Amino acid sequence: MQGPRRRIASVLALTPPQDAVVVKGWLRTIRKSKQITFLNVNDGSNLSGIQVVVGDDLPNVDEVRHLSTGSAVAVTGSLVASMAKGQEVELRATKVEVLGAAASDYPLQKKRHGFEFLRTVAHLRNRSNTFGAVFRVRSVLAHAIHCFFQDRGFAYVHTPIITASDTEGAGELFRVTTLDLDQPPRTEQGAVDYSQDFFGKPAFLTVSGQLNGEAFALGMSDIYTFGPTFRAENSHTTRHASEFWMIEPEMAFCDLADDCDLAEAFVRHLLTTVLEKCPEDMAFFDQRINKGIIARLRDVAEANFERMTYTEAIERLTASGESFEFPVFFGADLQAEHERCLTERIVGRPVFVTDYPKEIKAFYMRRNDDGRTVAAMDLLVPTVGELIGGSQREERYDVLAQTITEAGLPTEAYWWYLDTRRYGTAPHAGFGLGFERMLMYTTGMQNIRDVVPFPRTPNSCDF
Amino acid sequence: MQGPRRRIASVLALTPPQDAVVVKGWLRTIRKSKQITFLNVNDGSNLSGIQVVVGDDLPNVDEVRHLSTGSAVAVTGSLVASMAKGQEVELRATKVEVLGAAASDYPLQKKRHGFEFLRTVAHLRNRSNTFGAVFRVRSVLAHAIHCFFQDRGFAYVHTPIITASDTEGAGELFRVTTLDLDQPPRTEQGAVDYSQDFFGKPAFLTVSGQLNGEAFALGMSDIYTFGPTFRAENSHTTRHASEFWMIEPEMAFCDLADDCDLAEAFVRHLLTTVLEKCPEDMAFFDQRINKGIIARLRDVAEANFERMTYTEAIERLTASGESFEFPVFFGADLQAEHERCLTERIVGRPVFVTDYPKEIKAFYMRRNDDGRTVAAMDLLVPTVGELIGGSQREERYDVLAQTITEAGLPTEAYWWYLDTRRYGTAPHAGFGLGFERMLMYTTGMQNIRDVVPFPRTPNSCDF
Numbered sequence: 001m002q003g004p005r006r007r008i009a010s011v012l013a014l015t016p017p018q019d020a021v022v023v024k025g026w027l028r029t030i031r032k033s034k035q036i037t038f039l040n041v042n043d044g045s046n047l048s049g050i051q052v053v054v055g056d057d058l059p060n061v062d063e064v065r066h067l068s069t070g071s072a073v074a075v076t077g078s079l080v081a082s083m084a085k086g087q088e089v090e091l092r093a094t095k096v097e098v099l100g101a102a103a104s105d106y107p108l109q110k111k112r113h114g115f116e117f118l119r120t121v122a123h124l125r126n127r128s129n130t131f132g133a134v135f136r137v138r139s140v141l142a143h144a145i146h147c148f149f150q151d152r153g154f155a156y157v158h159t160p161i162i163t164a165s166d167t168e169g170a171g172e173l174f175r176v177t178t179l180d181l182d183q184p185p186r187t188e189q190g191a192v193d194y195s196q197d198f199f200g201k202p203a204f205l206t207v208s209g210q211l212n213g214e215a216f217a218l219g220m221s222d223i224y225t226f227g228p229t230f231r232a233e234n235s236h237t238t239r240h241a242s243e244f245w246m247i248e249p250e251m252a253f254c255d256l257a258d259d260c261d262l263a264e265a266f267v268r269h270l271l272t273t274v275l276e277k278c279p280e281d282m283a284f285f286d287q288r289i290n291k292g293i294i295a296r297l298r299d300v301a302e303a304n305f306e307r308m309t310y311t312e313a314i315e316r317l318t319a320s321g322e323s324f325e326f327p328v329f330f331g332a333d334l335q336a337e338h339e340r341c342l343t344e345r346i347v348g349r350p351v352f353v354t355d356y357p358k359e360i361k362a363f364y365m366r367r368n369d370d371g372r373t374v375a376a377m378d379l380l381v382p383t384v385g386e387l388i389g390g391s392q393r394e395e396r397y398d399v400l401a402q403t404i405t406e407a408g409l410p411t412e413a414y415w416w417y418l419d420t421r422r423y424g425t426a427p428h429a430g431f432g433l434g435f436e437r438m439l440m441y442t443t444g445m446q447n448i449r450d451v452v453p454f455p456r457t458p459n460s461c462d463f
Numbered sequence: 464m465q466g467p468r469r470r471i472a473s474v475l476a477l478t479p480p481q482d483a484v485v486v487k488g489w490l491r492t493i494r495k496s497k498q499i500t501f502l503n504v505n506d507g508s509n510l511s512g513i514q515v516v517v518g519d520d521l522p523n524v525d526e527v528r529h530l531s532t533g534s535a536v537a538v539t540g541s542l543v544a545s546m547a548k549g550q551e552v553e554l555r556a557t558k559v560e561v562l563g564a565a566a567s568d569y570p571l572q573k574k575r576h577g578f579e580f581l582r583t584v585a586h587l588r589n590r591s592n593t594f595g596a597v598f599r600v601r602s603v604l605a606h607a608i609h610c611f612f613q614d615r616g617f618a619y620v621h622t623p624i625i626t627a628s629d630t631e632g633a634g635e636l637f638r639v640t641t642l643d644l645d646q647p648p649r650t651e652q653g654a655v656d657y658s659q660d661f662f663g664k665p666a667f668l669t670v671s672g673q674l675n676g677e678a679f680a681l682g683m684s685d686i687y688t689f690g691p692t693f694r695a696e697n698s699h700t701t702r703h704a705s706e707f708w709m710i711e712p713e714m715a716f717c718d719l720a721d722d723c724d725l726a727e728a729f730v731r732h733l734l735t736t737v738l739e740k741c742p743e744d745m746a747f748f749d750q751r752i753n754k755g756i757i758a759r760l761r762d763v764a765e766a767n768f769e770r771m772t773y774t775e776a777i778e779r780l781t782a783s784g785e786s787f788e789f790p791v792f793f794g795a796d797l798q799a800e801h802e803r804c805l806t807e808r809i810v811g812r813p814v815f816v817t818d819y820p821k822e823i824k825a826f827y828m829r830r831n832d833d834g835r836t837v838a839a840m841d842l843l844v845p846t847v848g849e850l851i852g853g854s855q856r857e858e859r860y861d862v863l864a865q866t867i868t869e870a871g872l873p874t875e876a877y878w879w880y881l882d883t884r885r886y887g888t889a890p891h892a893g894f895g896l897g898f899e900r901m902l903m904y905t906t907g908m909q910n911i912r913d914v915v916p917f918p919r920t921p922n923s924c925d926f
Contacts, residue, residue: 005716007616007684024716026887043715044683045616070680072887076584084644099716099856100888121531123675125877127682135683139618146464153508155602160917161624161691162637162668162706164924174625174661176637176668177644178695181655183642192644196696198637198705199924205639206624212917212926215586218535220507220598221470227691228624232641232661243625253487253537253562264528314630331483337876345707348803395563405862416586423562423587424489424535440811452676454623461627463660463675463879 003236004160009045011079016089017077023050023091024099026127030431037065039096041075044126046189047133047280051082051090063098065391071126087339115450117420122394122454122463130317133281134451137274138439145247148266153224154249158210162170164201165413172232174242205230210248210430211364211417214393216418217250219427224249226435235460238447241436243456249428256366256375256392259429260352263379263388264305266433267350271301274442275444290444297442300381306351311352314436316346316441333360334378339385350381351400363407365391367399369443389432472508473893474542480685481542486513489590490534500528502559504538507589510596510743514545514553517604520728527832533565533590539787546852574917575761578913579624585917585926596744597914599738599904607736608689608710608898617685617712622672624691628876629666635695636667636704640913668693672829673893674880675710677856680713680891681883686713689898701910704899706919713893716887719829719838722892723815725730726842726851727768729896730813737905753907759904762812762846769814773797773836779809796823797841802848813844826852826870830862840894860884 005024014021025043032038035056035293042049052075054064067073074097078265082090107113107121108128118125118338127132146156162176178198179185183191190462194202209225216223222306225248233240275282275297286294308316317338322345326335334353355373358365375392394400401419404411411418439451449455454463468487477484487507495501505512515538517527530536545553545642570576570584571591581588609619625639639817641661642648648656657665672688677753679686696703712725720799738745739759749757771779780791780801785808789798797805797816806814821828828837838855848886855861858905863884867874873880902914912918917926 011614024889025684044618045685070887072715072889100884100891102886121879123678124682126679129518132683135679136618139613139620142619142621143609144612148607150602150606153472155507155599156605157598157602157916158691158708158847160606160706160919160924160926161921162693172641174639174641175644176639178635178637179644180637181640181642181644181647198697198921199919199925200922203924212586215926216589216598216916219587219590220595221488222508228621230625234661243623245621252535254559419586419626421563423565424533426487426535427562453620456623456625456662458661459663461625461666462665463621463623463678 006075007045008041008043009020011050011087011091012046012048014089016079016081019081019402020076021091022074022076024072024074025049027073027102029069030065030067032065037061039064039067039075041072041073042127042132044132044136046089047129051084051087052077052093052096054089054096057154058096060098062097062415067098068102068104068106072099072335073097074099076130077293085350095143098312106297115447117226119449119455126453127286131450133278133284134439134443134445135453137278137281137443138250138451139271140277141274141439141442142226142435146269147273149249152222155216155220156177157209157210157213157216157223157225157229158182158219159206159225161206162199162203162417163206164199164203165211173207174230174232176203187276193307199431205456208246208432210432213248213250214428215416215420215429217252217430218424218426219229221252222249223323236458238449239437239440241448241452241455244452245435247433247435248430250428252426252428254392254429255427255430256354256377257389257412259392259431260354260377260379261304263377263431264350267379267381267387268301271297272440275301285444293444296383303349303381306347308347308351308353309355310353310357311355313338313342317341320346331357331359332381336385339378339380340382343380343385344382348382350379352377352379361391363403363409364393364400365404366394375429379439384437387441388430388431388433389436392427392429395421395425395427468537471513472505472507474513474554475552477552479542479544483539484542484554485537485539487535487537488512490530490532490536490565491793492532493528493530495528500656502523502527502536503540504531504536505590505595507595507599510592510747511550514547514550515540515556516553517556517560521559523559523561529558530561530570530752531565531567533569535562536560537562539834542679577908582912582918589916592747593874594893594913596741596747597902597906597908598916600741600744600906601914602603603740604733604737604902604905605689605898608732611732612712615685617687618679618683620672620679620683620688620788621690622669622675624669625662625666626669627662628674634865636670637695638692639666639668646821667837670694671709671711673713673895676711676893677891678883680715680877680885680893681889684715685712699921701912702900702903704911704915704918704920707911709894709914710898711893712792713891715889717855717892718890719817719840719892720816722853722894723770723840723842723857724767726815726840726853726894727813730842730850731764731845731900734760734905736763738903748907749830757906759846762803766812768798768842769810769812771810771816771818772818773820774818776801776805780804785807794820794822799848801846802841802843806843806848807845811845813842815840816833817841818919824854826866827856827863829857830866840891844904847900850900851894851896852905855890858884858888860888860892
């Protein structure tokens, strides 16, 4: 009797022998000897798939021997210990049903493909070893994020995607509109009349949920967001996408030190979880993508993160005697070369750099008593540099109103944000983590286009 | 010695007496008797907050007695059994620190406010009883969704938000653009030149991740999405928002019956989890928002869901003798009045209606052998009607290519979707659940604007 389908990952965990095991998946390889055909079948539940052994007594053995890579099959058989190298068990087929053959121009043939080519078949690349592993780890990492915060009593808040404000006055924004671009309505003065747009005013895609998150933290105490954010920057780097996911926790009654504590526990939890839950995929990344990554991540997960002020960082960079492309002085923004020098060579492990000059940080960061720095922090980690950025927020109404003005932002647009400082303000802090950056760090993948299911970048919005 | 802050929900679970307990939160009410002041302090971790008792020997008792609703305070004290009605424990304050007073025009005074007014202070309403409860349940429900799928080995896939295609050829779309609306670039023929737009072509906000999800299911077998989706419909109802979150699982090797099985287990899991994890908030909804909702949800969670074909549904509606505003005949789309009659009076519990006429369903649904119906299902539940819609997908290349053409859609835009049927196609199915609809069903809240942190609707994009 045929049982229900089981995931291959769970079948491989069974103790052989087992009869009437049913798996369904896609053919990765087919190898024919005289009387036996070996199929590797993969259903995406793990990296290796399962070896299926087909004897020539199977009624449709001819059909099976003509199958090509990519075909979908349903296999019933007995799970037995395998004599062959590379696997502990194999499935001796008693029945192979062809669900869907693959046309002969199937793009993912056995040979290894370049990532650039695979981006052109983003609808199929999840069937390759690398991308199957990437997207399994992506899912595990996402869930680890939710579990971390939920276990600590944080509320998950969906901050809005469409917004009428530009959070930081910093990003380049995508406009969201239903106006007819060919013939937009005009005011009497001839300007585009946004009062006739869908929302009755100009609207954009969000660059951050932070300000909305703050409003929720100042009532629910501990919240986090995890949603898509957008940048309309025309940058063509391996680290920037136009659409990416971001995690932004925000905590009331929390100062900069508490903020660093949480970020450290968070990173440790994520790395530990992925290493524990994805051993096969991580071994693949270690072997094929980024040698030694498992040991490096484990080191980071076990390290105590260092903390130093920006002022001290500048001193130690200056004293290091290293030569940099960009000069090092108080007031300079830290460049990638400085960040990596700090974390890799000066400290040798993750380091929070705190208390940056106010001129190089955002208006909402809390002014320190020294008058020249703000309670900001960046977490720098070896090999990638900045992973997390956060700050204690300016909770004092008067100071915040002033920094909004100083930043040249329209105070009236921030009426509700300022309101939260008029009605029971409290110290609070938070940080942001780019989900894809964390995923690249965890897998060792070098291009953000290769960790997003269907990446969006300038001039690229396919699938 | 002062300990670290504890969440009020966890303090209430302690066994009194406990010394040096620290809570921080916002003042909901203040009640003064001759020598004692009672504060209700709430930090958003639960509904009730905690009763703080302040004796007149406290050094800053005058400051405390002048506090107004909404102020942020830090309280240190001893947790003791309470003699008063309405709570089992109270906190005898040894110290009350005022973190941030609330200005006297604080909008959330003690009296109950209408939901319509509270929408105008969406940045503060999470501090009210109703909205604190709504957003706690929202978070618990979201996590229950992730846990349901992750525990079953589904991979979470982030399908794209910005898309160049209109999934179903059905929705009204928001355009995403960086073009200058005042002076858009033009082709030689005078048309708007979208080749100069950010993505080199017209781009929109997604209405569904399903087609992308299918491409992942046909490689990873079991996947789900959970992300924002958009409708630029100018509808002003209590059930429609322009931006909402949707959950879309997609399963390979799965037919319509399996799809219904999963949807039934899913709904049961969500209701059971919320009832178990949010007893205080659910009791509030039961008492104040929707009498009897706990019993109704428990009944649904324990019921076996009925299944009937659309054809049978039409017969039973006709035989019911009820009079409807919209006529009932084979080929008619089921209206809310029909759906509620079916689930509430004819069946008396949740019911899947399956196998709808092909003319009233989307092109991607699998054609049944009868030639006139498709393998679609809607889950109808008492009091709200349709909760979930899904289908087995058309996996046969030729049939799918034909339905795309019949629907008047451009075949070339679906090249990659059709590809998945050329390379190892397999039976597969999925469904969609509107997150906010589920949340309204779970809480009894009647307006979608009151279950979204910052709702977006026509002419409304504030905060």
